[in-house]
Amino acid sequence: MGKIIAVVNQKGGVGKTTTAVNLTAALHDLGLKILLCDFDPQANASSGLGVDKRKIKHSVYDVVINDIPAEQAIVQTQYGDVLPSHADLAGAGVELLSLPNPNHRLGAALKPLKERYDLILIDCPPSLELLTLNGLCAADGILVPVQCEYFALEGLSDLMATLRMVKKRLNPRLEIFGVALTMFDGRTNFSTQVAQEVRRHFPGKVFATVIPRNVRLAEAPSHGLPVTAYDKSSRGAVAYKAMAEEMRSKL
Secondary structure, three states: OOOOEEOOOOOOOOOHHHHHHHHHHHHHOOOOOOEEEEEEOOOOHHHOOOOOOOOOOOOHHHHHHHHOHHHHOOEEEEOEEEEEHHHHHHHHHHOOOOOHHHHHHHHHHHHHHHHOEEEEEEEEOOOOOHHHHHHHHHHEEEEEEEEOOOOOOOOHHHHHHHHHHHHHHHHOOOOEEEEEEOOOOOOOOHHHHHHHHHHHOOOOOOOOOOOOOOEEEEEHHOOOOHHHHOOOOOHHHHHHHHHHHHHHHOO
């Protein structure tokens, strides 16, 4: 039975989708059966693994709103399987309210797939609303990317409060799977100080591997490639491979 991990941080620009895409590809390269569920209306995780959003027949929107079986929407890529997103998902938060069990629609759709995959990653939108709540209710754990910058811990208290609420009322199995430090700049003392502060807040939960600031990481999505395929020797690719090894050991 595979795990479901939601990649979540309501603060934008922290490397959430970059982390979801590149861990999917790196874990796939390690031989794991991986599904990336793109639950962000921007659909950047889908295009980041080479999915042409204009050619998909069904998306995760159809799965949670129109009851299309998730397996019918899955797109296979050479970097792992993808349950793609669509711009229609932007309005799904309102539509979900009129449906039965609105908090658990994604979880119900993904549950039959857990036997097929070692890991299902959910790329959640950068907010704490109904779509993200669905991701948290579907997940066994959360992976929180935190950028090594000035406002790194801003908003994390809100995320932790939401996590406690979901765990208490909706999903008692939900835990913090890990915290990923992103956009680390080893040339500055400040990045090191932020990393130390995050480790103090989340003892035992922060990955030893840190993800550096790296031009190749920024370039790869425009080519529809994970960084491990775009430039496998780049610092970003090496870091995500190392983080994938850490993740595999924790699964």
